[in-house]
Amino acid sequence: MSWQAIDWYDTPRYYDLIFDADTGVEADFLEAAAERYGKRGRRRVLEPACGSGRHVVELARRGWSVTGYDLSQPMLDYARERLDAAGLDARLALGALESYAPPGRYELAHCLVSTFKYVMDEAGARAHLEHVARALVPGGVYLLGFHLSDYDRAKRARERWTAREGRTEVVCNIQSWPPERGTRRERVRSRLAVREGRRELRSETEWWFRTYDARQARRLFASVPALELVAVHDFTYDLDYVRELDDTQEDCMFVLRKR
Numbered sequence: 620m621s622w623q624a625i626d627w628y629d630t631p632r633y634y635d636l637i638f639d640a641d642t643g644v645e646a647d648f649l650e651a652a653a654e655r656y657g658k659r660g661r662r663r664v665l666e667p668a669c670g671s672g673r674h675v676v677e678l679a680r681r682g683w684s685v686t687g688y689d690l691s692q693p694m695l696d697y698a699r700e701r702l703d704a705a706g707l708d709a710r711l712a713l714g715a716l717e718s719y720a721p722p723g724r725y726e727l728a729h730c731l732v733s734t735f736k737y738v739m740d741e742a743g744a745r746a747h748l749e750h751v752a753r754a755l756v757p758g759g760v761y762l763l764g765f766h767l768s769d770y771d772r773a774k775r776a777r778e779r780w781t782a783r784e785g786r787t788e789v790v791c792n793i794q795s796w797p798p799e800r801g802t803r804r805e806r807v808r809s810r811l812a813v814r815e816g817r818r819e820l821r822s823e824t825e826w827w828f829r830t831y832d833a834r835q836a837r838r839l840f841a842s843v844p845a846l847e848l849v850a851v852h853d854f855t856y857d858l859d860y861v862r863e864l865d866d867t868q869e870d871c872m873f874v875l876r877k878r
Contacts, residue, residue: 622810625822631671631697633813633820636782637791638732639673645731646677648856648872649762653727655858656849656874658758665721665728665754667747668737672698674729675709683727685709688719717743721754728755729762731872732854736765736828739804744829745842748875752845755877761846764854764872768798768805768830788814798830805830833866840875850874 627634649664662683669675669687671694679685679702687709689695695711702709712719716730717738728751738744751761780791790812798805805828813820831839840848851864852872862868 622821622823625820625824627809627811627822627824628670628691629693630811630813630820630822631691631694633787633789633811634694635671635673635697636784636787636789637780637811640782642673642677644856646674646681648852648858649674649678649727649729650681651858652762652852652874653760656876657726657760658756660726660756663723663725663727665723665725665751667716667719667721667728667730667751668734669698669711670694670734672701672709672711674731675711676701676705676707679707679709680705686712686721686723686725688712688714688721690715716747718746720750723754724756725754726756726759727762728759729764731762731764733765733828735763736805736831737826739827739829741839741842744839748839748843748846752843752877757877759877760849761875761877762872763875764870765831766869767832767836767866767871769866769869770798770800770830770832772797786816795828800830803830803835804828833864836871836873837864840873845878846875847878848873849876 664678664683664685666674666687669689675685675687675698776795778793782789792810794808796806808825811822851862854870
């Protein structure tokens with residue numbers, strides 16, 4: 620079977636199977652980071668690019684009042700189905716990172732695993748941070764996770780995940796090309812191979828990410844005075860491991876606090 624050009628965001632169940640294994644650990648980290656760096660008060664959380672709703676459901680289950688938005692209607696529909704199945708509720712909306720102004724006020728916001736890099740220009744990235752800053756209460760925190768780019772990398776990078784649920788197996792291969800310093804773009808391709816009994820699906824999605832090194836990330840954050848960078852962690856989600864913002868490690872979890 621050949622690869623089909625199907626956007627993996629249009630197949631939320633398969634997407635969810637790949638990433639759902641980390642949901643509990645990530646939710647633990649979000650709660651602990653909000654406690655350490657944020658302002659105590661009501662438990663209201665905003666998730667830009669909430670996708671299939673795995674964090675929406677998990678945090679709602681933990682007693683948070685959750686608002687999420689995403690650019691993919693199939694993902695939002697799947698998130699609503701998950702909420703209904705769990706007997707939970709959250710506010711969900713259709714919106715883009717760079718243009719959606721979230722209603723309400725929040726003690727915590729989060730956007731993980733490089734989704735932020737879909738915003739392809741500096742003005743859009745800054746607009747998104749400003750929208751989130753306006754939605755946070757003073758002292759509220761935004762946990763923003765994305766990979767920094769190594770502009771000296773000359774070879775393609777590859778990652779592979781496998782997940783199973785019942786008779787369904789999903790294998791995900793993600794390949795990224797060397798980042799382009801001049802254009803600040805990085806080409807990425809995802810391939811999903813799905814087996815459900817005798818049924819087989821092979822889908823392929825390509826996109827571009829905006830690139831950041833440590834200096835570019837620091838400059839972006841400094842351009843939004845309402846937010847201050849108070850800590851940097853990584854994707855091990857260890858709150859006791861605090862790192863410097865430099866180019867020695869690519870995966871970064873930025874803690875931005877509303878002034």
